[in-house]
Amino acid sequence: MIREIQEKDFEKVYELGLLLHENFKTTYNLKELTSKDYFHCLVYEEKNQIIGFLVYTDLSEIVDLVDLIVEPKHRKKKVASNLIDTMITNLKPTDKIYLEVAVDNHIAIDLYQKFGFEVIHTREKYYGEKDAYVMERRITE
């Protein structure tokens, strides 16, 4: 089941988020952010466990896919694909989605390309020494 985050999920989301970046917990004040209309965190729940989540912000037709992670033992079972599908279903036809991904994260790049995202820009040294691609996907072409 995919649904918006609730307070009871914060701990698990912080735990999973640590796998994405070590300062995840200090970057995200989930209690505060979840009170904002533009902030969304979709969680994937299976057997009462959160096994993945997707964070996006939605402001005036610009949607930023900020974070996406699936617990390692649950990967390759379309959890991320279902999370992206759900986000897209929630969006308006005029929306454009943007994201940044490390240029060597081939798994994520492959996934995003399957969803019609295209590289529109390269941001140099976006992740420390590593470059990032900026990818875009329009809801209606």
Ligand SMILES: CC(C)(COP(=O)(O)OP(=O)(O)OC[C@H]1O[C@@H](n2cnc3c(N)ncnc32)[C@H](O)[C@@H]1OP(=O)(O)O)[C@@H](O)C(=O)NCCC(=O)NCCS
């Ligand atoms: C990227 C990530 C979210 C994918 O989650 P997932 O639930 O395993 O992805 P899905 O099962 O929906 O896979 C969809 C597509 O992604 C690509 N993909 C996923 N895992 C892959 C792998 N191990 N090798 C190659 N391609 C892979 C494939 O194109 C796959 O399509 P296919 O199943 O038809 O081959 C997951 O690997 C992850 O959490 N990685 C670490 C965090 C991260 O990199 N997040 C993105 C930051 S921008």
